[in-house]
Structure formats: structure tokens, C-alpha cells
Amino acid sequence: MRKSCLLLLGCLFAFGLQAQNDGWTEMFNGKDLDGWKKLNGEAEYHVEDGVLVGVSKDNTPNTFLTNGKTYGDFILEFEVLVEPPLNSGVQFRSLSKEDYRNGRVHGYQVEIDPSTRAWSGGIYDEARRGWLYPLANNEAGRKAFVNGQWNKYRVEAIGSELRTWVNGVNTANLNDDMTSEGMILFQVHSIGKNKDLIGKEVRWRNIRIKTDDLEASRMDIAPYAAEINMIPNTLTDYEKRKGWRMLFDGKTTDGWRSARGQKFPDRGWKVEDGVLTVLETGGAESEAGGDIITEEIFGNFELILDFKITEGANSGIKYFVDPELNKGPGSSIGPEYQILDDEKHPDAKMGVSSNRTLGSLYDLITASNLSVPGNRKPFRGVGEWNRARIVAKDNKVEHWLNGNKIVEYERGTQMWRGLVAYSKYKNWPAFGELPQGHILLQDHGNEVHFRNIKVREF
Incomplete structure (x- = not known):
């Protein structure tokens, strides 16, 4: 009897400790x-x-x-x-x-x-x-x-x-x-x-x-x-509540078309293993499959996508694009988040004060680490996935790279128009000031991979 009581007390004591420790x-x-x-x-x-x-x-x-x-x-x-x-x-x-x-x-x-x-x-x-x-x-x-x-x-x-x-x-x-x-x-x-x-x-x-x-x-x-x-081509419950939606489903080209036509290009691009890839065709601008744009247009928005560049590659993400502006050779017109191998592509040394390097507002504003001034841009390297983020709201625009802000500006201001006047876009009236436009992925003739493309509107 005494032994049973001791065992019972021991069990109760152990249970009490477990409850106390939760x-x-x-x-x-x-x-x-x-x-x-x-x-x-x-x-x-x-x-x-x-x-x-x-x-x-x-x-x-x-x-x-x-x-x-x-x-x-x-x-x-x-x-x-x-x-x-x-x-x-x-x-x-x-x-x-x-x-x-x-x-x-x-x-x-x-x-x-x-x-x-x-x-x-x-x-x-x-x-x-x-x-x-x-x-x-x-x-x-x-x-x-x-x-x-x-x-x-x-x-x-x-x-x-x-x-x-x-x-x-x-x-x-x-x-x-x-x-x-x-x-x-x-x-x-x-x-x-x-x-x-x-x-x-x-x-x-x-x-x-x-x-x-x-x-x-x-x-x-x-x-x-x-x-x-960070899980590619997915939306969490949190993201859905915040209004995010996919612009690329990881399987098809639904929602995208050529910047020069109503259908998706029949060459120069492919979808494989959840990745949208612009193929290597020699480095010429928009001469193979050509640029692709969203079927929808966007005004106030936040865009996220992951990109991976190959050695020496050049591409870009453009926004507020009107494909009717440029019917001649080259890419469609709009502000551009530059995607570039800064070490191996010659464009990095062109322009003014490195304003054609990775993450820059192409030919206008040089990307630098604004989140931690003095630190380098947080690029993970060629052959690695990097995340671009573009926020555009009430004419104010931000570029982000891997969680760090690298560019910020305001469209339509005197400073903005001064920058445009000294850029390659000086001959395009009111460049970058459209209230809304397409989002574009650029074919610059180099192999670049995209995935996890998602957007929300404000």
C-alpha cells in the first residue's frame, strides 16, 4: 500500500513538473x-x-x-x-x-x-x-x-x-x-x-x-x-489577405503577350520547371522573341519577382510601358529596373556615374544601398536567384534588391524632368509620366530566368 502511494505521489510530482514547464x-x-x-x-x-x-x-x-x-x-x-x-x-x-x-x-x-x-x-x-x-x-x-x-x-x-x-x-x-x-x-x-x-x-x-x-x-x-x-510561384494566406496575386503561374504564359503583338512570342522564350526564361540569341535588343508585357496595365502597384542572370547577361524590368510609343527597332519605352552582370557586361561602364548597373533606374539614377549606406548592393551573384521589388505609388517609386532599397525617386518633378533631359529618353515627351501602363520583361538576347512574379495594387 505504501509503495503504491509513493508511486502515485511520484507520478503526480512528475505531472506537476511537466505542467509547470508547459x-x-x-x-x-x-x-x-x-x-x-x-x-x-x-x-x-x-x-x-x-x-x-x-x-x-x-x-x-x-x-x-x-x-x-x-x-x-x-x-x-x-x-x-x-x-x-x-x-x-x-x-x-x-x-x-x-x-x-x-x-x-x-x-x-x-x-x-x-x-x-x-x-x-x-x-x-x-x-x-x-x-x-x-x-x-x-x-x-x-x-x-x-x-x-x-x-x-x-x-x-x-x-x-x-x-x-x-x-x-x-x-x-x-x-x-x-x-x-x-x-x-x-x-x-x-x-x-x-x-x-x-x-x-x-x-x-x-x-x-x-x-x-x-x-x-x-x-x-x-x-x-x-x-x-521565398517559396517560388506560391501565395501564402498572408499574401492573399494583403491582395497579392500571381502574374506568372509557373506553367503557362497566360497573362503575357508580345510587346509588338497580341500573342506571346513563338520563339525566344520558354517555360520550364516553374521558370520563365528568355533565351540566349546573341545579345541583340528585342530582335529574337522580343519583349513581353502583361496584358493588364498598372498604376499604383507593388511588384515582386525573382531573377537569375547568366554570365555577361543583360535584361530589365520596365513599368508604365505604352507599347505604342516605339514602333521602330529596339525595346518598348518605360522606366527600367536594370538587370545586368555588372562585372562582365560593357553597359555597366556606359551612361553617367554607373547609372546603367544592376538595379539602377536605367540611364537615370544609379543604384546604391540606401538601406545601409556605405554597404555594397546586396547582389547574390551570377547564377543565383535574386529578388527585385518595385513599389510605385502616387508618382513615388522605389527599387529594392534582396530586401534593401537601392533607388527612390518621384516622377513628374522638376528634378525628374531634368534627369530625363540628360538621358537617352530626352526625345520622348513626358517620358515615364504615364498614370498607368504595362509591366515588361526585356529580351536583350541573353539568357535570363524569371519566377515568382507577383503583384498587388493600391
Whole structure:
């Protein structure tokens, strides 16, 4: 009888602990690093007063500490205190494989960024695609992290939905399916040649994870933290609510036609594996299949598309296009988001002050990183998918590249007309001032790939 009572009390005690923890498991015991291992670098880790401490070191690449376990869907919480300006992060769903850059850790990272850029809580794809969710368009998120104090992080990775919070502020909402499971690792960033960063510390505490009953524990996303969907040719429920719709279904050319006719070109373009491709035909402008335009016209709109260029390629995205303006040789007329291999195509060195380079308003305004002044344009490279975004509202227009603003201007102003007067468009009356027009993808005779073309109107 006494034994049965003791068993019953033990069960009740265990149940009480589980209820109290609400399904959370402590990842770090606060005492030692038994079972943990370092990858890639030689930065130091130790335990101090129940806190995990990482210490930067000279002449070593990024260093990662992991318990080696693999996690799929989970909610992770931790607190972090970092010595500025040391950069850090926590990897999740990340991998280390011998057949990928000799074991280089790669995968999602929630950023710890004490710099003036202030992208803490953004999502970076370590050693793979780079920034997936920078905070250039989330001002509330940029203000969440506070230097000199403990900051509480929350990461929800459930299915393809990856969401982050810093001090209760929603910093990132990403939809991506490249990696469904992997390790969680605590990073001490390489310091490069900055000797002043030797010995700087990043500290973590209260590290806990939950892997069951996740739906009931999810937090609501905030209206100021727009969702970014990286899954090609799809619309999430969030995007549908916000008015987004596809301009390319990934299978057909429905909704598109030649800029010089009522049908889609019978050569020069193809659709394959969810990608719309303009084919290589020697580099001439609009002499093969020719430009294609949307059947619809747009005034106030936001356009997103992914593009991938081949070496030396030239193309462009034009908007406010009237195909009747130019019946002669060459491309149809309209403001252009330039798509170009700046390193290999000669057009990059033409024009004025590099205003024909990638992302520029072609022949008018040079693209530069306006989100983080002084940083280079965030181009992922030839052969990689890059995301273009164009926002046009009430004559104000913005170009974005991979989440960073690179051009902004206002049509119809004295400055606008002055720019046009010194460009190749000077002979086109009221160039770029149509209230609405077609969206155009340019055939410049080089192989360029497009996918995930979507739009919403204001």
C-alpha cells in the first residue's frame, strides 16, 4: 500500500513538473559543456555563473557551438547579452556536411546585431543565400534590441513558417522550405582584421526549447512585420489577405503577350520547371522573341519577382510601358529596373556615374544601398536567384534588391524632368509620366530566368 502511494505521489510530482514547464526543455544545464562541441572555428566557450559565454578570438573563422541534436519543428527561446560591436547569431535548422564546403555550417540564423544597422532578429542564411529577412523594412523590429542589457529572443520554426521576436517585438516572418530540420548552434563571429574585437564576449542564458503542441503556443505576427515568401510561384494566406496575386503561374504564359503583338512570342522564350526564361540569341535588343508585357496595365502597384542572370547577361524590368510609343527597332519605352552582370557586361561602364548597373533606374539614377549606406548592393551573384521589388505609388517609386532599397525617386518633378533631359529618353515627351501602363520583361538576347512574379495594387 505504501509503495503504491509513493508511486502515485511520484507520478503526480512528475505531472506537476511537466505542467509547470508547459512542455519546455532546458537545452543548457548552466553547469558545463558536456555533450557540446565546436565546429569550424576556434573561438572559446565556457560557463560562468550559469551563463554560456562565447569569446572572440583572432585568426579564426566563425565558430559554432552545438549539442549535435537535430530539430525539425520547434519554438526556441533564449536571452543574449553581447559586447558591441561584436556580431553574433544563433543558427537553427542548420547543417554541417563534409560534401558542402568541407563541413561549413550553413543554414538559417537569427541575427544578433548591436551595430547601427540594427538588424537583430532578422533571418540570415549562413554560407548559403545571405539575407532572407533583413530589417530594412521593419523599423519597429530595428528598435527592439537594446545594447547593454539582456535581450529575449523567440524563434518559431513550424513547417515552412520561420518567425522571430526580440523583446516581444515581431522582427521577422519568413516562409521558406529549403531546410526542414537541422542543428541549433551558438555563434561567435569571426573578427577579421579588427584587433579591437579580440576577447569580446557574447553571453546566452535561459535557453529552452519546445517541440510538442506547438500550434497552441504560437504567437500572432504583427502588422508591421510583413511576411516574406521565398517559396517560388506560391501565395501564402498572408499574401492573399494583403491582395497579392500571381502574374506568372509557373506553367503557362497566360497573362503575357508580345510587346509588338497580341500573342506571346513563338520563339525566344520558354517555360520550364516553374521558370520563365528568355533565351540566349546573341545579345541583340528585342530582335529574337522580343519583349513581353502583361496584358493588364498598372498604376499604383507593388511588384515582386525573382531573377537569375547568366554570365555577361543583360535584361530589365520596365513599368508604365505604352507599347505604342516605339514602333521602330529596339525595346518598348518605360522606366527600367536594370538587370545586368555588372562585372562582365560593357553597359555597366556606359551612361553617367554607373547609372546603367544592376538595379539602377536605367540611364537615370544609379543604384546604391540606401538601406545601409556605405554597404555594397546586396547582389547574390551570377547564377543565383535574386529578388527585385518595385513599389510605385502616387508618382513615388522605389527599387529594392534582396530586401534593401537601392533607388527612390518621384516622377513628374522638376528634378525628374531634368534627369530625363540628360538621358537617352530626352526625345520622348513626358517620358515615364504615364498614370498607368504595362509591366515588361526585356529580351536583350541573353539568357535570363524569371519566377515568382507577383503583384498587388493600391
